[in-house]
Amino acid sequence: MNRTSSVIILLLLAVIGVGATYFVDYSSAPHIAAEQRLIDSRNLLDLLPRDSYDNDPLQQPLQLDNSALTHSTLLAGYLATKGGQPSAVLLQSETIGYAGAxxxxxxxxxxxxxxxxxxLSQSETQGLGAGIADWPNAWLQGFAGKSRNEPPDNAWALKRDQGQFDQIAGATIxxxxxxxxxxxxxxxxxxHAQTLTRIRPNE
Structure with a gap:
């Protein structure tokens, strides 16, 4: 076998190898993307009991009106349903802490x-406010069961501000x-409860 033939064979093998790699990547891409979407969905939705919904809430976004609120901004909203009935509303909110959003x-x-x-994201000081990102989070669990009027408006504050809530140690802001x-x-x-929990015909 002369040198030219050897080079041609090596080139053919390289092309075949590249083609096979591309085919494997191309054929597995949808599966990888689907798995990543599932992981992302679980990360976003693991604050809901799994048996409390049977849809994919992230595929049922809500139209939010007047999303710039007094102390925060609503970035998105989603509707969780079970058996065709609304079960929960998810509101993605951004506020400004000590070090950023x-x-x-x-x-x-x-x-x-x-x-x-x-x-979901934060840039607070490590060892202090950054503890807000821990999951599960004992301090955040203290909000469970609260509602618009329970406690009343003036109690939605830190105890040091004559409110009802403890603070994260060293992280007042x-x-x-x-x-x-x-x-x-x-x-x-x-x-906006009536609008947020309304089942739309295509849902």
């Missing part, structure tokens, strides 16, 4: 009771920001 996912049941709060954002979300739900 804090993005929360806030789950509210159809009666306006807060189910859970989860931090972070704590205030989250309390205010959660209260904003509950007030928004109360004002």
């Amino acid at each position: 804090i993005v929360l996912m806030i789950a509210v049941d159809t009666h306006g009771k807060l189910l859970a709060v989860k931090t 972070t704590s205030r920001a989250v309390i205010n954002a959660v209260h904003d979300a509950l007030r928004y739900f109360d004002a």
Whole structure:
């Protein structure tokens, strides 16, 4: 076998190898993308009890009106349903903490009771406010069961501000920001509950 033949064979093998790699990547891409969507969905929705919905809430986005609230901004909303009936509303909220934006996912049941709060992103100080990102989070669990009027408006504050809530140790500004954002979300739900929980024909 001369040198030219050897080079041609090596080139053919390289082309075949590249083609096979491309085919494997191309054929597996949809599966990988689907798995990634599932992981992302679980990360966003694990604040809801799994048996509380049977749809994919992230595929049922809500139209939000007047999303710039008193202390926060609503970035998105989603509807969870079970058996064709609304079971919860998810409100994605952004507020400003000590070091920057804090993005929360806030789950509210159809009666306006807060189910859970989860931090999706934050840039707070490590060892202090950054603890808001822990999941599960004992401090955030303290909001479960609260609603628009339970406690009353003047109690939605830190105890040091004559309110009802403890703060995260060493993170007063972070704590205030989250309390205010959660209260904003509950007030928004109360004002728009009928629209937020309405089942649309194509759902």
